[in-house]
Amino acid sequence: MERIRTDQVTSHVGERVKLAGWMHNWRDMGKFGFLVLRDGAGTFQAVFDKPAEMEKLQGLQYESVLELEGVVAEEPRAPAGAELRDCEVRVISPVLEPLPFEINKKELKPGLDIFLNHAPLGLRHLEKRALFRISAGSATESGANVFQIDYCGRPAYVAQSPQFYKQIMVGVFERVFEIGPVFRAEKHSTSRHTNEYVSLDFEMGFIKDHTDVMAMLTEVMRHMFDRLTNERARELERLKMHVPTVGDSIPSFRLLGAQQLIFERYGEDCRGEPDLAPQHEAWLCEYAEQELGSELLFITHYPTSKRPFYTMPDEEDPSLSKGFDLLFRGCEIVTGGQRIHSFQQLHDNAIKWGINPEDIDGYLQAFRYGMPPHGGCAIGLERLVMQLAGLGNLRESTLFPRDLDRVSP
């Protein structure tokens, strides 16, 4: 059954529906109980009366992530005028630790400082959430190859990517996007890298796996290309730029299958290598265009060890990841995948990747308090334009490129 969102429920009276979200409130009345489920759209009330189902909620803290099935019934006393009955529940991400403060009351009690210390949780409060549907923001992150700044006497880092923060915000809104500059201290100079670029990021919760992200990205690419074609016709003509059409789906290969194809078609044996070289990407795109009629191509299942620590391993072979790259005319322009949503798995992975969990405590907080299966990706704006315009160097599609040698104008 397809999951629907809480704001769609009332148009399904009499039907059995599936919801998913956070355990916002639970009142156990003995023989029955009222659950309030919160998702990105709002909240909805569900009535439990089967002891076996009520049992499953025992010991769970608020903010646990649940999947819920039930029959929609009109009920004038319920806040939405309807409620879910005959409920069955499945626990997706249990929260076992008590929350540092209540977030399901009308007022948020803690002072500003305590709130800010626990922003990944506190932002889920309905009033905070409403406020940041009106505003928006960005933030900095530490990591590898970052620029260090002297931050009032302490070290801090310029945003390398909005990754951590967009995942935190999945816990608040389910779906988020960000467009902003990111900075990489690249120690080498290549035609595909600069030190500052614009990253088009999105992240979405309650996914089945990485293919949901790939399907969404396919829509996004189609939408961008259509708007370019319709709204920038004059510029496209001046630049003699050909914008591809995106079909219903973009062809997809596993890395190993792609390497096998290169071996068979081009004679080079790169099977088992952890990544594709630029020449390999060029061959694969040539194949996709000639044989599959697509200028875009997904490559999935890169080795888990070569992807970031938060990448979800494939259940069937955990040495392979549920991550993907999108290639376009011979160059990778997007990286994405499903992320780990279990606190324990993420915590243990950080250690395995040599990251001290204390250094990413703010990020891990979101996972301590219930995160749904989620994933997302980041499109490199200048790379996309470089490939669209057929330019040979990323510096040509970057407004004011920054690299080893250039910091002005």
Next chain:
Amino acid sequence: MERIRTDQVTSHVGERVKLAGWMHNWRDMGKFGFLVLRDGAGTFQAVFDKPAEMEKLQGLQYESVLELEGVVAEEPRAPAGAELRDCEVRVISPVLEPLPFEINKKELKPGLDIFLNHAPLGLRHLEKRALFRISAGSATESGANVFQIDYCGRPAYVAQSPQFYKQIMVGVFERVFEIGPVFRAEKHSTSRHTNEYVSLDFEMGFIKDHTDVMAMLTEVMRHMFDRLTNERARELERLKMHVPTVGDSIPSFRLLGAQQLIFERYGEDCRGEPDLAPQHEAWLCEYAEQELGSELLFITHYPTSKRPFYTMPDEEDPSLSKGFDLLFRGCEIVTGGQRIHSFQQLHDNAIKWGINPEDIDGYLQAFRYGMPPHGGCAIGLERLVMQLAGLGNLRESTLFPRDLDRVSP
């Protein structure tokens, strides 16, 4: 006469019109000459045959900024199917130095490195301009209270504002906006300041003076407030947030007049002080709301010495600037004004303000090669939301606030 843009000319056949833009090309045939004028919309051909008018173009380099009046005539041989005849010209910003390379040919000759060294000029090439109508970007700037980063062994700075770059881009597109994070190393902790905020910036060329910017900002505020009211009704209700209506114009006071008003109405004599204290801003907004029915209020003509070196002084009294602040419910949320567009004036002002012109060479380049009268402003997103929601601290309207004490989560 109102200036029109080059893409509007052909609908005025037979009429006398006014254009303004850059001297893109000039062919002097002796008894007559062909001028190609470029503006943000495109290019247009004008025929000169009066010796006195042709004389004015003598010695001018391409990229000089011109205002042009003439009669629109159909002419099948002209690129647009029409041309301007019986022309009179006014030189707004003369360029006297030869350009480092030609930007009015189909191909841009210089290599990537030379191009990037002269990006403020080179980006005006029609093909480059088309490319960056498709992409977009951002950049860093140095200045006071900036965060210094170790940039591959050299010092560099995190963006304090996109000011220099949006001015450069006025030379390319006439009108630009940017939404992005900016960073200030605030050494003090106040409820109105954080170290990172989102700046909503715009900048526009070919203005009469700062009042054109104020009129545009009035439209922008009205548009934002209308969209909030229409598209975020649920969130506004949850937050009990009242969104003001913006009238045809927002009341405006000169600083000295505002100080006089405070003296007369509230008894405090701050006349002649270079800036308003928070209490003064609160009083002025109270007055504007009670007596003028507006929750928004412009203050103009702050002392030139207290504004940035690029602020245009008032011709009648150069000790006062053509800058403005916009106050909203007792707090400044926007700063803007007309900027200096003459290279010499800007260069000399930099020295007067203690800035070494060599340190801002990339920025000054744009002015060396012809800049029109222009101005713009920057809206502080979190301040705007703080005032809209009636919050007491900027940290409450900032998603992940950064200050002296807080760098995570």
